[in-house]
Amino acid sequence: MGYGKDVQQELRAPARALRQAIPQIYESFGQLYAASLTAGALDAKTKELIxxxxxxxxxxxGCIAAHARGAAIQGSTPQEAAEAIGVAIMMAGGPATVYGPRAFAAFNEFHAERASSSENAAPGP
Incomplete structure (x- = not known):
């Protein structure tokens, strides 16, 4: 495992417990999440990079892991992820130079997994 998957694994059990304690909150947040990332004037890839x-x-x-995975699933390239992270560094300064590399590592982990899955997919008719 790598950075993104490690974070997701670490949060899985406590998130499940909290979700069971406050299901309506999580259901509402899930609806907001889905609506926010649905393609509209901006495509889903751009929204994941944002x-x-x-x-x-x-x-x-946890957000880094989720959106690094989402950006990879939506077909973002490592360069697109790097440039989005670069904008975050410009806006957030020094702390973003710590979290930016974490985000890039997580993105690259999910991107490599997606690329590997695509390469192993059976050819179409």
């Missing part, structure tokens, strides 16, 4: 940059600037490891 989310990744905000996660860096707010220093949220």
């Amino acid at each position: 989310s990744l940059a905000i996660a860096v600037s707010t220093q949220c490891d």
Whole structure:
């Protein structure tokens, strides 16, 4: 495992326990999350990259892991992720130079997994 998956694994059990304690809050947040990341004037990839940059600037490891994965799933390239992280560094300063590399490592982990899955997929008809 790497940085992104480690964070997700670490948060899995406590998040499940909290979700069971306050299901309505999590259901409402899930609806907001889905609505916010649905393609509109901005495509889903751009929204995930924005989310990744905000996660860096707010220093949220769980958010970094979630949106690094989301950006990879949406087809973002490592260069696109790096540039989004660069904007976060410009806006957030020194702390973002710590969380930016974490975000880039998490993105690269999920990007490599996605690329590997694509390479191993059976060819179409």
